[in-house]
Amino acid sequence: MGDELDRAVALLGPLEGRVMRAVWTGQVDEEFVVRDVLRLMPELAYTTVMTTLRRLAEKELLTSRAQPGRKAHEYRVAGAPGEYLATASAREAADVVERYGDAALAAFAARLADLTPEQRRRLEDLAR
Missing domain, CATH: 1.10.1220 (Arc Repressor Mutant)
Structure with a gap:
């Protein structure tokens, strides 16, 4: 997966690439929320991570679903690199x-x- 992972990440912007590398290498759970990514990248603002995850979902790299009774969305990887x-x-x-x-x-x-x-x-x- 290393070569494919590096090639896939290189097609993305720097922040999107960092997030997808973390997702594809299992640094977050199979289902995750903004705060899970924020724990890996504490130097980023919550809204920055939220926007990045939303854009990755729009690009169909992640799937997103609203959590019942909450404003938060839960994300999953849509496919391999x-x-x-x-x-x-x-x-x-x-x-x-x-x-x-x-x-x-x-x-x-x-x-x-x-x-x-x-x-x-x-x-x-x-x-x-």
Whole structure:
């Protein structure tokens, strides 16, 4: 998970990355609230952590549900770092093709032609 974790965290902003690294590595319980994250990052303001968790939920990295009878929300991780990488890369690839059209497809095809046999095997495994 180390390489995938580092790649996934690098796609996020500094604070979002810190929070997701803590979540993905189990530094908080499976279900957690703002205060649980705040214990790990006491230098941050409660509202900063709350806003960050809300944004991560909007990005679908976390799920959120209101706690009955309280204003607080309970959060859970929505998926593993590899799942986030797959979703983010698919979205970015679609954006590149939309922006550059056939030139992007030609660049992807050229990149595929340059793959080593090991990279081709891994790509075939991933495609299955």
